[in-house]
Each structure stands twice: as C-alpha cells, then as structure tokens.
Amino acid sequence: MTMIAQTGANTGLQDGKTPDPAKRAASWRAIRRAAITIGLALATYELIARTGSFPRALLPTIPMIVRTLFAMLLDGSMLMHSMYTLYRVLFGFFLAMVVGIPLGILMARFRRVEQFFLPLVSALMPIPSFALVPLFMLWFGIGNLTTIIIVFYAATFPMIFNTWSGVRSVNPLWLRAAGAMGADEHKLFWKVIIPGASPFIITGMRQSFLRAWIAVVGAEMIAASNWGLGWVIFDAKEFLNADIMLASLAVIGFIGFAFERLVFGSLERGTVMRWGMMRSAKS
Template identity: 35%
Template structure:
C-alpha cells in the first residue's frame, strides 16, 4: 500500500514536470524551454545517444576509471590502515599526516592533477584515488585497532606469530569496518570523478554533461545526471549486498 502511494507521488511529480516543461515554459519563451526540457525529451535524448553509442562509451569510460582508481585506493588504503593499526608506532607516526591531508577535499586537487597529469585518465584516476583512499584508511585503521583484545590474546596463547594473527584474527575482525570504508570511499570517489571529468576529460559522463551544457543540450545534461545517479546507486547496492553476504557473522 505504502509502495503504491509512493509510486503515485512520483508519477504525479513527473506529470507536473512534463506539464510545466512541455507546455508552460515553451509558451513563455524559447529560452525558458532550454532551462528545463520535459521528461519525454530526456527519454528522446536517451534513445538518440543509445543509437549512436555515445552514452555507452561515456559510461564505459567513467566505469573504467572508477574501477582502476577505486582498486588502487582499496589496495593502498587497506595496506596503510592495517600497518598503522597493527604496528602502533607506525600508526602514531603516520596518523598526523593523514589528518593534515584529509581536510583538503579531492576536488581541490583537480587543478594540480591537471598540471601533473594533463587532461585524461591519469588525472581522473588520481582524483578518484584521493577521494576514496581516506575513508578506507581510516576505517581499516579503526577496525584493526578495535579488534577484541581477548581474540588476539587467545591467538597468542595458541602459538600464533604476529603476521599469522594479523591474517587470521585481526583483518577478518576488522573486515566489517573495512567494507564500510570501501563503500563510503566508492561513493566519494564517484563524486570526485564526476567533478574531475567536468574540468579535465574528453570522455566520460562528467564530460558528457559539461559538453552538452556548452551546446545547450539540456536534455542530455539531465540524461547524464540520471545515468550518473543510477550507476552510483547500483555500485552502492552491490557494496551493500557484499557487506550483507560477506559479514553475515557480524549481525546479531
């Protein structure tokens, strides 16, 4: 019942949008019509860009970058967080550096990234990395330090060496928090990628919406936003499912 009411309110919203953008705005002035094309125009743009393959190639370019950037951030972040958490002396040394750099949002690195890497994949991946890595490092660090003391003690009295305990006890114990860090990092990385593509790319969904804006193809801007949101949503869902499946033991 609740579901239907919510679907109804969404349909009502789309209808209002269609009525305003399809009839009210064009009757005022052609300029106003370019500001907000109706949903039907967005669907039309979708069909056009699907036919000429633009939307697929731009989505593929963005996904390619996020996969590489995220994988690098995950590898570096988990490694750094684990080392910092398991060897407290290193943690105390490195933690301030993380705390100094973290407040600089990934978007603020974009111009420097452009200077270093030029326009294209390398710059975009660099920015994704910067967006994703901090949540992963911090969650891994917190997770490793938060593993129950008695579990480590028990492993020690069972004859576990330090690295054995790290692999068998500490990392699995920190795994729920590591996954949370990965999920947050993926979201931040995706956001950072869009920003990076707006400024410094010649392909990808961020480039698509900025390029379409220059050409006043507002329906393509809206379409690009929808696809960005949809892909972001799907990636988050995948991470949530992974979280539920992989750490079922953590649920009470």
C-alpha cells in the same frame, strides 16, 4: 530452557530466509506510495515544461529526455561515456584499496608508522579533492591520468581511516582466545584480525567508492576531454542541451545506486551481516 533457546534461534534463522508476510505487505505499500509520489512529481514537471514559460532547451519535456536517453544508449555513445567513467573510477578506487588497506593495517599495528602517517593523513583529509584538480591538470595534463589520481586521492582517506580503526577495535578477547588455541602471528592476522576488522573495512570501501564516484564526475567536468559522464554533462551546458544533461544525470544516479546496492550490499550481506557484526560496523 534449552527448548526456549532453540526456538529463539530458529526464528533468528528464519528471519534471514523468508520475510514474514506483514513485512512484505508493508514494503509493497511503500513501493506503491513511492510510485504515486514520483508519478506526481514527474507530472508536475511535465506540466511546467509544457506551459512554455521557460525555453524548451532549458526545461525539456520528459518524452524529450527519454528519447535523448534512448538515442544515446542506442548509438553507443552513452555506453562509451559510462565505460570511460567506470574505468577511471574503478582504477582509482582499486589503487586506493591497494594503498589504503595495507597502510591502515600498518598504522594500527605499529606505533611508529601511526605516528608518522596520522598527522599527514589528518592534514590532507580536509582538502577537498576538487581543489587539487587545477594543480594536477598542470602537472599531468588533461585526461585519464589526472582524473584517476583525483579519484585515488578522494578515495584513499576513508579507506585508511576505516581500516585503521577497524584493526584497532578488534575485540582483544578474540586475540586471547585464538592465542590460547595456538594461533601464531601470521594466522592471528589472517584468521582473526582481518575478519574481525572486516565490518570497518567494508564500510571504508563503501565510503571510498562514494567519494570516488563524486570525485570522478567532478574531475571529468574540467579535466577530461571528449569522453566521460561528467564531461558530457558539462559539455552539454555549452550547447544548452538540458535533455542530454538530465539523461546523463539519470545514468550517473543509476550506476552509483547499482554499485551501492548490488556490489556493496551483497558484499555486506555475504559477510558481516551473515555474521551478525553489522552493529559494530555502524559505530
């Protein structure tokens, strides 16, 4: 029996290290097919653009878009726009974590705090962050402050909610076991509750960033001036520069994708996936 259990564990370990050949072949096939589909889609677009039945300014050809993208990357303007946007989104996201995680924990640990904040949070949640942009523009003017506050507003709620439910759903058995092994309140919190709630907290960070990314692009469209990816797109509309728009869209998509996959993906792989806690994170 022990033998069987050990082999079982071995395959379990191998899964993480070397993907088996069948799986790799399948993923290669997926990549090839994806390339074909995307190639076809691009070709169709190019064909429509080249027929000239629509104005070039509205439907630029792919080489035009690529040229614009490269020009903007080379003269540094795209970099500046991205830096402005990243600064705003990361600042707001950081604030949301600083406020959301402790508040979520306090709500889960103390009934009084929960009773006070839960109704407020539930009432504010359904108000889209964008509805507050005009109000915050009045209060804080146009520029960084307003966009950062909007990002903060959008990103805080998922952070609070996920932390709150994460701490509440820490397996009571772990608390008992740790208590029996002599963990005091302080150690219980740092060594059991925080890691136990981490799948939810990471999910919260993921959702928060997604919200923040959406919010920053939207907020920049009307509440920023001169810099920012959202601002570029909206500004390009005035001048009928569809190539700049599409080039910026590509950059927006790329940065969002990079954060999702690289930052949060590796965070997850390093923690909850390694611990086999992914399932509880999804529920």
